Amino acid sequence: MSRNVLVVEDELSIRIGIQHTLTAEGYSVESYEDADSALQAMTERSFDLLITDMRLPGISGLDLLGRVKELYPGTGTMLITAFPEIELAVKAMRQGAFDFLCKPFSNEGLLIAVERFFNYRELKRENVQFKTSAGLDEMIGGQAMQPVFERIRAIADACTPVLVLGPSGTGKELVANALHNLSARNDCEFIKINCSALPEHLLESELFGHEKGAFTGAHKRRVGKFEAANGGTFFFDEIGDMPLSLQAKLLRVLEDGEITRVGGNTPIRVEVRTVFATAKDLDAALEEGAFREDLYYRINVVPITLPPLSERGDDIIKLMQHFLQLYGARHGKEGITISPKAQNALLNYDYPGNIRELRNIVERSVLLTQEGVVRLGHLPQRVRGEEPPAAPGCVEDTVGLEDGVRQYERERIIHALEQTGNRKQLAAEQLGISRKVLWKKMKDLGINS
Structure with a gap:
């Protein structure tokens, strides 16, 4: 980790003292007596920390801090100040300075303040690395x-x-x-x-x-x-x-x-x-x-x-499982699963609406299932690759609501039985109901095996 420090102090003895103290501890230090020279140095190479006196010839230390914050936001700043100027130093900290040193300060006090800055910078870097892995949590993909x-x-x-x-x-x-x-x-x-x-x-x-x-x-x-x-x-x-x-x-x-x-x-x-x-x-x-x-x-x-989602391969399964958990929890159906046939249908679909369409399909299916399993019949017809049966769409307007519902159910069940070769389990899965419920409806609706 680089530890490049720029010191700006017009008093020669203090400037040399700071440079010798920091250099002895392994820091790379450059020092100048005025802000203009420091700014010129910053155009040529980067520094991790700027330590500047409040009072300087020409541009003041506060003005220098403002320039550095605007031009080099990645460089930390620290002030050297006399006791009467502490209020100004606190104001500078509120504007982004990391810390201040009050004259006269000891070598130990200087080293503690500088080390505290570099420890803070390292923690911030580690936090950014953590966010780099955590910040993409909402995005699922292979x-x-x-x-x-x-x-x-x-x-x-x-x-x-x-x-x-x-x-x-x-x-x-x-x-x-x-x-x-x-x-x-x-x-x-x-x-x-x-x-x-x-x-x-x-x-x-x-x-x-x-x-x-x-x-x-x-x-x-x-x-x-x-x-x-x-x-x-x-x-x-x-x-x-x-x-x-x-x-x-x-x-x-x-x-x-x-x-x-x-x-x-x-x-x-x-x-x-x-x-x-x-x-x-x-x-x-x-x-x-x-x-x-x-x-x-x-x-x-x-x-x-x-x-597009159609080009993302196994991402469809990852997204499918994510939405099953999300909407299962939202609608009080935790632990919901998906049947192999329903999963295959979802994998083979083109998704013109991409992830948004998959999300809506999964939520609809979670709402429709009553057994904790999303089956083929819970999916929209376009996903199942079926043409809608003609008969259910032809219920006459003159038929009462209750009779119309019975007629629609009867025709849907007959259609499913015909498609599956009269195999009850497959027909039940296609309709999104259990085999037991299918048998009961067949009996109630007068559908013979």
Whole structure:
């Protein structure tokens, strides 16, 4: 682990003393007498910790801390201060400084403070590694998803915009969640907006906020989602549906880092990590003039493409088991299982709706089963690969409700028996009932073997 320390102190004796003390303990130390020299050194190489006196010639120590926090957020900071300046030092700590040393301080006190910083940094690094494994818990996947997981881990802590591509229902929002949870921003806001869910005039106000009186109904100032997400992550779902006029305004925010409320004139600085998602073909949208080329290149810095569920092999089984547990617990049917035939049908289905469709199918099946086992008959006909039987759909309107239900049940059972060659167990599984219930219904409905 690197332990590079930059010391800025205008008193020569103190500067040399700090450098000798830290160097003797194995730290790599550079020291300067003013902030300008220190900032120049930071442009040439990286430092883990900056220790600076509060009072310096030229730029003050507080101003130096502000510059370093803005330009080199990964560098820790520590202040050296005289006793009367302790209040200012505490204020600096609230703004991000790790600690302060009050003159005169001993070599032991210096070493304890510096070691405490590096211990803290190591704990933080271990915590990030833990989050890297835990932050993807919501995402289930095998071999086909490993490139996606690797890219998420690689870019989670960057400020670069991310564009998540993939068919509807493949889990694009889960990618945005993982990027936020694995980043250092995870204790800040994670704001989401669906660009297709709001009309243009409301979408602009949602994004940028508005001043009182900006339009009819604007009775008070409203903070927009960009301001609310400051320091955190902003997820734009269905970015391909954003109106062209708003695309231009969004581009300006991404380029300048400033927003202006609707009806206002004062620019407001925002620092937000943006994640975009769409199921649309943005290349086609560019050709049609429905999406701005400059915005496309601005948001498509790091793309993540999700494969359709039909290309994810054994992931279907993993997701199936996950949803069985989830909805079994939600609907009071813990321990629910799935029959081999139902599982085979789910494995052989194409899933045009991807994971969202599988989730809905499993929840429906959990609700329908009464025996703790999802059977073939609990699945929709499209999944079973069946054409709907003609007779049940032809119950005459003149038939009463009770008789109509009996007629429908009778025809469904006869249809299942015909399909299974009169094998009762198979027919029962197809209908989603037990063999015992099938025998009883056959008797009640006058169906002979």
